[in-house]
Amino acid sequence: MRAKRRVVTGPGLPAPARRTPTVRKRKSAFEPVRPTPPKMTIVPAPDYLDARSIGVDLTVDIGRGLVLPNPILVASGTFGYGIEYGDVVDVNRLGGICCKGTTLRPRIGNPTPRVTETPGGMLNSIGLQNPGVDAVVEKYSATWAGWRVPVIVNVAGESVADYVEVVRRLEGVPGIAGIELNISCPNIGKGGLQFAIDAEAAASVTAAVRRATDLPLLVKLSPNVADVRPIARAIAGAGADALTAVNTLSGIAMGATRDRPLLGNIYGGLSGPAIKPVALRIVYEVCQVVDIPVIAIGGITELADVLDYLAAGAIAVQVGTAIFADPALPARLVDELADHCHARGLTSYRSLIGSALPQRAGAPSSKGVEYRP
Amino acid sequence: MRLVGAELIESREILPGQWIQAYHAPGLATGSRAGQFVHVRTNDLAGMVLRRPFSINTADQGTGTITIHFRTVGRGTEWFTRLRSGDTIDMLGPLGRPFEVDPRSRHLLLVAGGLGMAGVRYLADEAIRDGRQVTLLFGASSARELYPTSLLPDEVEYVVATDDGSMGHHGFVTELVQEYEAWADQAFACGPEPMLRALAGLAATRRGRMGVARLGRKRGAGKADATGSPAARRKAFLQVSMEQRMGCAVGACLGCVVMTSSGAPQRVCREGPVFASDEIDWEGGWSR
Secondary structure (H helix, E strand, O other), X not given: OOOOOOOOOOOOOXXXXXXXXXXXOOOOOOOOOOOOOOOOOOOOOOOOOOHHHHOOEOOEEEEOOEEEOOOEEEOOOOOOOOOOOHHHOOHHHOOEEXXXXXXXXXXXXXXXXXXXXXXOEEEEOOOOOEOOHHHXXXXXXXXXXXXXOOEEEEEOOOOHHHHHHHHHHHOOOOOOOEEEEEOOOOOOOOOHHHHOOOHHHHHHHHHHXXXXXXXXXXXXXXXXXXOOHHHXXXXXXXXXXEEEEOOOEEEOOEOOOOOOEOOOOOOEEXXXXXXXXXXXXXXXXXXXXXXXOEEEEOOOOOXXXXXXXXXXXXXXXXXXXXXXXXXXXXXXXXXXXXXHHHHOOOOXXXXXXXXXXXXXXXXXXXXXOOOOO | OEEEEEEEEEEEEEXXXXXXXXXEOHHHHOOOXXXXXXXXXXXXXXXXXXXEEEEOOEEEOOXXXXXXXEEOOOHXXXXXXXXXXXXXXXXXXXXXXXXXXXXXXXXXXXXXXXXXXXXXXXXXXXXXXXXXXXXXXXXXXXXXXOOOHHHOOOOOEEEEEEOXXXXXXXXXXXXXXXXXXXOOOEEEEEOOHHHHHHHHHHHHHOOOOOHHHHOOOOOOOOOOOOOOOHHHHHHOOEEEEOOOOOOOOOOOOOOOEEEEOOOOEEEXXXXXXXXXXXXXXXXXXXXX
16 A cells, blocks of 8 residues: 655664663672662752751841741742742742742733843743733642742733732732832833833832732842932832842844844843843942842852852842752752851851942942943 | 753764764653653853753663754754763753653654654654554755664664655655555654644644544544643644743743644643644744
8 A cells, every 4th residue: 555665874784773771890890789870869969957057047037027038039930930840949948939920911921932042141031921910829829828938929010000900919818928029021012121210110110019018029120221229219219128139131132044133022131140240230239229128130150149249238139040050059059158157157147248338338429320431 | 850960871973963862861761751851951051051952862761871862053062062971961851741642543653854853763662662653754954964774763664855855755754744644543743843834734634534533432422631631632643842942941931932722822841842733823823
């Protein structure tokens, strides 16, 4: 019925080469023959050393009753709703989880491609794909309520009314420890970024949300502005409990054929080690002009980065892009920070905060923005 | 899903720029199924911040090894080719949902385009182990790019098409499909999106006429399975393994979505990479 053809492409080799199993040579004839030792290392492998057991206080008081067990959080958008990494990450070792950006109505997000790697970082333009606040509460809040780790819901919207409505629906839900206002997403057309680049708009959305909720309120700053300090001051003045600095930097990548930019949305947000100097500068600046805690985020891949941000005045940090390569990193940083403090005889990590800040904040510059040449 | 250290056993350039590497990773070889993938970390975290996803090309539980097959396209894949035997790298896996073969299917048609071979290669092993007949249609740009027969099981019928006609059928691999479509109970494909789209078009025209659909399934019997469920996919004539740029590979970042015919984007890493062909919106319907 059917003509079958067999095409031989190489010189007729006799048998398909089996994947050659390695023959493990014994080191000596005296060594007993044992089955191959398992090469598997499951992370998290070791039982971690509780920071308290070595006498280091890592707790972070954000205010309004939100106390984080340690200053290592995971950043919004990189950790989903906390359940995706399953057994690979023990969420209860984290200082906090900022969940994926949540909007009033479901969003399907941006066209693909949505992510691409760039030197020392990545661009993303997810476009706030999420099932909407009601679905998030229904699907995940019960799980969150059973966790020791505080879950902070990242909230985005297209208008002040959107933000207020989302926050209202989160108010009083068990398992939700706080709100992170995402007024700085660079990847959506309407809303998003427009609130973060203008001090008045940022203050008005912060104030409106503040009136609508008693939950701890974090506001995430955008680096896509010339000077972030007036905006940070305005947000602090409008009643935010803490600032998160920073969101991604707007950028583009070019497609392989160079007939259009690579990402479906053209623009994406740059994250990863590539943006750390920028984020560090912004944290350093913001910490000098506001009295509320600042949570730093941007390119953290090791303990040195955490210490840098603490020195610049941050009270806590969020790990983001590095989780993709190393899901166990945040929990490991907690241990390393505790060890670091212990080795220096510190009873609390708080004495590391702001060590690099000028003793007195300098007078406001008359020249405008200092870091511009 | 496990995070394991995998030791490189063997690395071989099978075709110009195409490599197969074997890793000792019993934690991944055991319990993985055809269609699933691993997410592999380069050790250059400052330069390359993302892991690389690779289909599990083959897995051997006896020796605890898995192989991956890739083309050197950038710094990441080149980094892998410089690894030496004995080097251990960090793998996350097995990830994603596998191909679902209907237990009644006897004739499987596998269609691969280029590197798409890596997506369906493992299924050939599984199918032969289960006593099914496998025909593998393979498309490449030229004879230089043809996957060597020596790396395929003897039992597989291997038919090739080349774009330049230097070996086998002169043209696209999709043009070979008509000849085998009637024979096949189910088809499984991996390759460039235009190829998958063409196959999905062919599959749509034969729904319910042949193959599994006539193997004693009563029309209207029982409840329809939910779209995207393993049971629903098992009944699909054509399953495709989709590719997308990927971030976390566990479903957290929503980077690797494809648009589905229900209008909701689905994650390639979590709901995929294998989808029933009618789940996918082949027009890419992002309404904007």
